[in-house]
Amino acid sequence: MRLLIQWTTIIPTLGWILLFTGLIQDSGIFQIMASLLLILSVMSAVHHSEVIAQRVGEPYGTIILAVAITIIEVSIIISLMVLGGEEAVSLARDTVYSATMLILNGIVGLCLFIGGLKHHVQTFSKHSVTIALVSLISILIFTLVFPTFTNSIEGPYYSTPQLVFVSIACLIIYFSFVFAQTTRYRAYFLSVADEEEHDGTISNKVFVISLLFLVISLGIVVLLAKTLSPKIESIVIGNNLPKRLVGVIIAAIILLPEGVAAIIAAKKNKLQSSLNLALGSALASIGLTIPCVAVVCIINDMKIILGLDIISIILLGLSVFTVMLSLSSGRSNIVYGVVLLVNLMAFIFLIIFP
DSSP, X not given: OHHHHHHHHHHHHHHHHHHHXXXXXXXXXXXXXXXXXXXXXXXXXXXXXXXXXXXXXXXXXXXXXXXXXXXXXXXXHXXXXXXXXGGGTTHHHHHHHHHHHIIIIIXXXXXXXXXXXXXXXXXXXXXXXXXXXXHHHHXXXXXXXXXXXXXXXXXXXXXXXXXXXXXXXXXXXXXXXXXXXXXXXXXXXXXXXXXXXXXXXSOHHHHHHHHHHHHHHHHHHHHHHHHHHHHHHHHHHHTTOOTHHHHHHHHHHHTHHHHHHHHHHHHTTOHHHHHHHHHHHHHHHHHHHHHHHHHHHHHTTXXXXXXXXXXXXXXXXXXXXXHHHHXXXXXXXXXXXXXXXXXXXXXXXXXXXX
């Protein structure tokens, strides 16, 4: 434990030092170093989240990881929107949409595929999945679909009263979900393994260090991803690929800690924890991001594009519908994972060949 804590505290600290020196922009060698530190910081975040989960128990551990990375992601989105002006009006929508597609098809798909490959059939609580998906579908429709069809303002925008209502609705739905997950229906989100692995012997010192370095690790993952984005953008454009693909790549990097943690749990036959993390992350990503961005836009009198185009709405609907059917029985198999991963490939393919 002591060696792991030392390793997982040194790596993100080195990442912050490299970031503040400004050397990443000046040298290809430092960009390679930054990429390696980013990957290692992801592993550091996963380790600290596991320590926290062992101390506080599930589903609190997955909630802490999901909310921590969402808060950091929201701060980055807001800063880029304020600095980017008119060019960043669709940034929140594109980020939330990409994150949702990657979570539903990529993370859930990989968990079902890898878990099915190793364990054939895995079980989970269909009640917990139903609660999460009902909440998620409502938030998705409110934030990404309705703005395309409302009439108060021409285009995929919400008027200020509409934006306020939707923001309040997102917060009500998200915190109702958290209440159900942690209090009233907590048993739905637990497995036998979760109860057995709750470890009260982890000291307060180790817990505080892990909590602190979880935030530090997630912060450097997000900031290194943003810092390396010009290089990623130049590679994408240099290969005649759409610029929109850059946002998907950045979103994938930001979601790495959650994705790795969920996949590791599925591999350990703890699919319930994987689904708690994946679906909880999707809910936090939308339910917290949109209200925060809405407040900033209203205060600064900025427009924000939220509505998706028809093709994106169809792909989103296909993803949600497939996940609903895949998780409706409380038993998984490898076919569900394959179908979701094909949906993910279709999402990326249609970005490259619209």
